[in-house]
Amino acid sequence: MPYEFERTHRLAVLGGGPGGYEAALAGAQLGADVTLVERAGVGGSAVLTDVVPSKTLIATAEAANAVREAADLGVQFYTHSDKGRVVRPEVAVNLGAVNKRLLALAQQQSADMKASLVRSGVRILQGDGRLDGPNTIVVSTGRGKSRTDFDEVTADTLVIAVGASPRILPTAKPDGERIFTWTQLYSLEAIPEHLIVVGSGVTGAEFASAYLALGSAVTLVSSRDQVLPGEDDDAAAVIQAVFKRNGMTVLNKSRAASVTRDGDGVIVTLADGREVKGSHALLAVGSIPNTAGIGLEEAGIQLTESGHIRVNRVARTSMPSVYAAGDCSDFLPLASVAAMQGRTAVFHAMGDAVTPTEQRNVTSNIFTQPEVATVGWSQHQIEEGVAQGEIYKLELASNPRAKMMGLKDGFVKIFARTGSGTVIGGVVVAPKASDLILPIALAVEHRLTVDQLARAFSVYPSLSGTITDAARAMHIVG
Numbered sequence: 001m002p003y004e005f006e007r008t009h010r011l012a013v014l015g016g017g018p019g020g021y022e023a024a025l026a027g028a029q030l031g032a033d034v035t036l037v038e039r040a041g042v043g044g045s046a047v048l049t050d051v052v053p054s055k056t057l058i059a060t061a062e063a064a065n066a067v068r069e070a071a072d073l074g075v076q077f078y079t080h081s082d083k084g085r086v087v088r089p090e091v092a093v094n095l096g097a098v099n100k101r102l103l104a105l106a107q108q109q110s111a112d113m114k115a116s117l118v119r120s121g122v123r124i125l126q127g128d129g130r131l132d133g134p135n136t137i138v139v140s141t142g143r144g145k146s147r148t149d150f151d152e153v154t155a156d157t158l159v160i161a162v163g164a165s166p167r168i169l170p171t172a173k174p175d176g177e178r179i180f181t182w183t184q185l186y187s188l189e190a191i192p193e194h195l196i197v198v199g200s201g202v203t204g205a206e207f208a209s210a211y212l213a214l215g216s217a218v219t220l221v222s223s224r225d226q227v228l229p230g231e232d233d234d235a236a237a238v239i240q241a242v243f244k245r246n247g248m249t250v251l252n253k254s255r256a257a258s259v260t261r262d263g264d265g266v267i268v269t270l271a272d273g274r275e276v277k278g279s280h281a282l283l284a285v286g287s288i289p290n291t292a293g294i295g296l297e298e299a300g301i302q303l304t305e306s307g308h309i310r311v312n313r314v315a316r317t318s319m320p321s322v323y324a325a326g327d328c329s330d331f332l333p334l335a336s337v338a339a340m341q342g343r344t345a346v347f348h349a350m351g352d353a354v355t356p357t358e359q360r361n362v363t364s365n366i367f368t369q370p371e372v373a374t375v376g377w378s379q380h381q382i383e384e385g386v387a388q389g390e391i392y393k394l395e396l397a398s399n400p401r402a403k404m405m406g407l408k409d410g411f412v413k414i415f416a417r418t419g420s421g422t423v424i425g426g427v428v429v430a431p432k433a434s435d436l437i438l439p440i441a442l443a444v445e446h447r448l449t450v451d452q453l454a455r456a457f458s459v460y461p462s463l464s465g466t467i468t469d470a471a472r473a474m475h476i477v478g
Contacts, residue, residue, distance in 0.1 A: 012155035017044025019325030020161035023342035028120035061213035131295035164327035172259035204284035313356035373437035376425025421476035
């Protein structure tokens with residue numbers, strides 16, 4: 001049932017992704033009259049075409065890998081041929097069924113989010129919105145490609161959460177059949193025979209890892225010295241080594257000049273003239289904010305040169321009545337950050353208690369196999385003197401639970417302030433690193449020392465024991 005109290009503060013949210021959704025919920029919770037404008041569906045691209053479907057695909061890839069590697073633990077799969085002979089079956093993935101399932105999950109998640117908003121009393125308008133000044137959103141709500149019906153939403157506070165879209169290069173245009181962006185892959189009915197992934201950042205590495213596990217031959221084109229540029233060097237080295245050991249071709253220092261269709265295949269031409277031929281290509285060369293043509297600059301809102309909306313630590317823009325959250329802002333492009341920005345923006349606008357978002361406390365994760373999770377200051381920053389810290393790294397292979405599970409790749413790395421031993425950052429490379437990073441993230445957020453972290457009881461045996469073991473090794477003698 002919608003809330004019954006009188007609503008006085010008017011809040012309008014443009015975009016229903018994680019940032020817009022959380023902003024709308026927070027506004028309703030605080031008693032605002034909330035209108036959410038979304039053109040595709042609640043959840044936005046994060047739920048419908050990006051985070052939810054891609055991580056569901058990755059979960060399937062992990063399951064396929066687990067079956068293949070079960071023999072290392074003594075688990076064997078056999079069947080009998082027509083002649084009664086024992087044969088070992090191949091692991092087969094029905095990609096059409098996988099994609100059907102993940103798209104259904106995405107739609108269900110979107111429906112659940114919409115129902116939550118409706119229960120909270122949020123008014124939802126489906127259509128294309130643009131600003132008409134710093135307090136008004138004009139929404140075209142007609143059906144079909146040309147929307148002719150318009151609605152106008154006037155509010156005390158606007159939250160812009162319009163997200164971002166895959167970057168398209170003039171020499172590499174997706175066709176949705178052989179050349180794809182990461183939002184288009186879910187139309188595939190069969191595993192690509194040979195997938196060429198252009199771009200070795202987070203998105204490229206994740207999909208390359210997933211399709212390799214699903215059974216594709218994969219070539220990863222990386223313009224840098226190794227995959228995952230900008231991430232922890234040791235973590236990137238582990239991921240690249242795993243990729244190569246599992247049969248992936250990694251082309252480092254190789255920039256793609258063009259991607260073209262070649263009958264039932266594709267040709268990726270590199271800047272040095274080499275050609276790489278495959279059955280399909282995935283373009284993972286970054287994203288651009290969806291900020292063009294929606295009246296932001298006309299409303300007095302400052303943008304960066306890349307088109308992102310400038311925001312401060314409470315997600316406020318250059319106009320006091322306008323906030324921005326998510327990938328369209330110039331903060332970190334993470335769904336968790338977008339959600340936090342959305343809540344923070346509304347809390348600040350409506351005078352509730354607010355903690356400005358601290359970028360160094362943000363936890364991020366790369367869903368490769370194994371995963372890479374990071375939080376806080378990086379090793380690069382410590383080595384460059386930006387932060388004063390000690391570094392300790394403990395290989396996952398030394399952990400008893402890891403030995404039981406047959407895990408050989410990965411590590412835990414902790415960074416602690418020189419002198420005080422306060423935890424200022426960390427890296428985890430392991431299966432489900434996205435879960436294992438939480439104790440380190442809590443230590444960073446609450447300024448715990450390595451001794452305090454070490455005093456927590458980790459289960460024996462467990463992978464989390466690597467974290468307390470690493471913290472114990474950094475004991476500060478007082």
